[in-house]
Amino acid sequence: DVVMTQSPLSLPVTLGQPASISCRSSQSLVHSDGNTYLYWFQQRPGQSPRRLIYKVSNRDSGVPDRFSGSGSGTDFTLKISRVEAEDVGVYYCMQGTRWPRTFGQGTKLEIK
């Protein structure tokens, strides 16, 4: 199985400051169809996960443009340009290239 490793696991951030989460996969996430299926999810307290980013860098509808995804191969990053109070929660990366689908451990973002 592809192991997804996130860092840091805890991320205290001051409101208005940037934040960055790293996600590394144990194998390349480039699919035979040429796409790289790396996703980012946000899970606010008490809610279901919400998809933010698909195929590395594509924002889902309604996702603020302060969220951005980047990376290739095995190294990926989620960036929040200016953290707002509503961004508190746990962020997960997930690979959709190989079966079984696998998630990172999660990064808990909190406000300092």
Place this chain on the structure above:
Amino acid sequence: QVQFVQSGAEVKKPGASVKVSCKASGFTLTSYYIHWVRQAPGQGLEWMGIINPSRGSTTYAQNFQGRVTMTSDTSTTTVYMELSSLRPEDTAVYYCSRGRNDPVTGYSDFDYWGQGTLVTVSP
């Protein structure tokens, strides 16, 4: 609008089975597959398996092989996940979500999620 409505919370004894339902609306169920994911209290997300409702075909994660059964009823646009031989460590919130493999754009997974179903396994 795309929506998944899952069945309510369950409390089960060890050794029992639980069947969670996930009713889909707002899209053509047979054009997608449905994932099941679970989350133990305070823990991360764990993929359990997938069902193709149009064919009834399934793929299960190794950890659940032999204990999980996913089924679908296209007439009611409802998908089911049954987990047997329950143990206390199966206590978790169980989610359904959708995915598809489009011939042009490729895979797209987990764009919509159900609200989750808490299953508690306790003596």
